[in-house]
Amino acid sequence: MDEQARIMQALGGVSLAGHSVQGGMALPPPHGHDGTDGDGRKQDIGDILHQIMTITDQSLDEAQAKHRKHGLNCHRMKPALFSVLCEIKEKTGLSIRGAQEEDPPDPQLMRLDNMLLAEGVSGPEKGGGSAAAAAAAAAAGSPTDNSIEHSDYRAKLSQIRQIYHTELEKYEQACNEFTTHVMNLLREQSRTRPISPKEIERMVSIIHRKFSSIQMQLKQSTCEAVMILRSRFLDARRKRRNFSKQATEILNEYFYSHLSNPYPSEEAKEELAKKCSITVSQVSNWFGNKRIRYKKNIGKFQEEANLYAAKTAVTAAHAAAAAVQNSQTNSPTTPNSGFQMKDEEFQLDSAENKNTLLTNMFTGSSGSFNLPNSGDMFMSMQNLNGDSYQGAQVGANVQSQVDTLRHVISQTAGYNDALGVNPMYSPHGLNGNGGWHDATTPSSVISPTEGPGSVHSDTSN
DNA sequence: AATTATGATTAGAG
DNA sequence: CTCTAATCATAATT
Numbered sequence: 001m002d003e004q005a006r007i008m009q010a011l012g013g014v015s016l017a018g019h020s021v022q023g024g025m026a027l028p029p030p031h032g033h034d035g036t037d038g039d040g041r042k043q044d045i046g047d048i049l050h051q052i053m054t055i056t057d058q059s060l061d062e063a064q065a066k067h068r069k070h071g072l073n074c075h076r077m078k079p080a081l082f083s084v085l086c087e088i089k090e091k092t093g094l095s096i097r098g099a100q101e102e103d104p105p106d107p108q109l110m111r112l113d114n115m116l117l118a119e120g121v122s123g124p125e126k127g128g129g130s131a132a133a134a135a136a137a138a139a140a141g142s143p144t145d146n147s148i149e150h151s152d153y154r155a156k157l158s159q160i161r162q163i164y165h166t167e168l169e170k171y172e173q174a175c176n177e178f179t180t181h182v183m184n185l186l187r188e189q190s191r192t193r194p195i196s197p198k199e200i201e202r203m204v205s206i207i208h209r210k211f212s213s214i215q216m217q218l219k220q221s222t223c224e225a226v227m228i229l230r231s232r233f234l235d236a237r238r239k240r241r242n243f244s245k246q247a248t249e250i251l252n253e254y255f256y257s258h259l260s261n262p263y264p265s266e267e268a269k270e271e272l273a274k275k276c277s278i279t280v281s282q283v284s285n286w287f288g289n290k291r292i293r294y295k296k297n298i299g300k301f302q303e304e305a306n307l308y309a310a311k312t313a314v315t316a317a318h319a320a321a322a323a324v325q326n327s328q329t330n331s332p333t334t335p336n337s338g339f340q341m342k343d344e345e346f347q348l349d350s351a352e353n354k355n356t357l358l359t360n361m362f363t364g365s366s367g368s369f370n371l372p373n374s375g376d377m378f379m380s381m382q383n384l385n386g387d388s389y390q391g392a393q394v395g396a397n398v399q400s401q402v403d404t405l406r407h408v409i410s411q412t413a414g415y416n417d418a419l420g421v422n423p424m425y426s427p428h429g430l431n432g433n434g435g436w437h438d439a440t441t442p443s444s445v446i447s448p449t450e451g452p453g454s455v456h457s458d459t460s461n
Numbered sequence: 462a463a464t465t466a467t468g469a470t471t472a473g474a475g
Numbered sequence: 476c477t478c479t480a481a482t483c484a485t486a487a488t489t
Contacts, residue, residue: 239485242466243467263477288480289467292480293467
C-alpha cells in the first residue's frame, strides 16, 4: 500500500510528455526503490498510467481502445508493470478469501424445487400438450378423476409449466452468455493484470449465485401460481359441482333398492363410480351423506323413496317381461316401445301427485313390506295382478301390472301426511337408536329378484 | 336475499 | 381404513 501511494504521489507532478527510458530494467526490485535514480522511469510509468486512465475514460470507443490496448500490451515496460501488479496482488489478494465458499443447498430453494417436482412442473415432460396429458391420464388406470374438470386444470398447469421452462431456459441462457462474456473479459484483462483461475472461478460463482437467486424468484412465483390454480380447480369444495342427473339417479336407485343395508361393497362402489363417472370416494361421500340425511329426516325422503321404489319396480317388471319373452322364444326384437312410453308416464304420475299410497304400500306401514326392492315389487305386483307370467301376451301382462299400480296410486292419492313428521315405523332395517341393522342377510342385501329368468335389477353386473 | 340442496371435509369412534 | 355426525361452502331454488 505504501508503495502504491508513493507511486501515485510521484506521478502527481510528472510531466506527461513521454520520455523514452534508458536501460531496460526488466524487474523493478520489489522493495525500496526510493525514487533515487528513476526519473525517466517515473515519467514512463506516468505515461503508461495516464494512458490507462485515458483508456478507462474512453473505454467505449472501440477501435481506438483496441489500438491503445495493443500499444500498451506491446510496451516495453509492460512486463515490469505486470510483475509489480502481480506482487501487489499477491500481498493484497489474501484479503478476499473466505467469502462463503461452497454454497449451502438453501432449504428454501430445495423446498420450492421439491414442490415443483411434486406438482409435475419441473419434472420430466409428460404428455406435452394438455389434451394429450388429459388423454393419457384418462387412459392410464387413474380412477378417471372427473377428467372434464381435470383437463382444465391440466391445461392451465401445463401452461404454467411451459412458461416456467421457457423462462428458466432464458435465464440459463442469459447466465451462460453473461458468464462467457465476463470470462472473455477477464481473459483479456489477464494480459494486463494478474488474474488467478481461482478468481475467475469466484467471479463465475458470484454470477451464478445472482442468477440462481433470480431463478428462485421464478420458482417461487411459479409455485404461487400453481397453488392458486390448485385452490381454484382442485379444491372441489370451493367449486362444488352437482353430479349429473343421471348419476344421482343411479345412486338413488341403488340406495333405495338397498335401503335395508345401503352400504355398497367396494366392488359395488367401483361399479357405481364407473356408471356415474365419478370417483369411488365420491360414491362413498354420497352414500355417507345420503344415509345420514335419510336417517335424519325420513319423512322428507319418502317421496323420493317411493319414486325410486316404483321405478325399480317398473324396471324389474320390464326386465321380467323381457326375460319372459325371451323364455318364450319370441323374436328378440323387443316390441315394447309402447311399454316404455307408459313407463315414463308412470314416473311422471307418481312424481306429480303426492303419492303416499305408495309409501304405505312399499315402505311397510303394515310392517310386512320392509324391502322395497325390485324383487319384492315384482312379486307383489304379480300377486296383485293375479295371473302370472305364463300368460300368452306377456307384454300386455306387465302393462296391466303397471296400470294396476297406477290405478291404485291415483285412487289413494288423497290421504297422506302425518307420516312425514312421524315416522313411527322404522322401515327398511333402520333400527330405533339410529343406524341400520347389521343386515348381513344376503336375502335382503342381494336383490332377491330371482323371478322368472333370474333378473337382477341390482346395479351389480 | 333467504332458504334449501348437496358434495366435500373434518373429528372422532371402532 | 370405514363409518357417523357435524360442519363448511357452494349450487340451486324460492
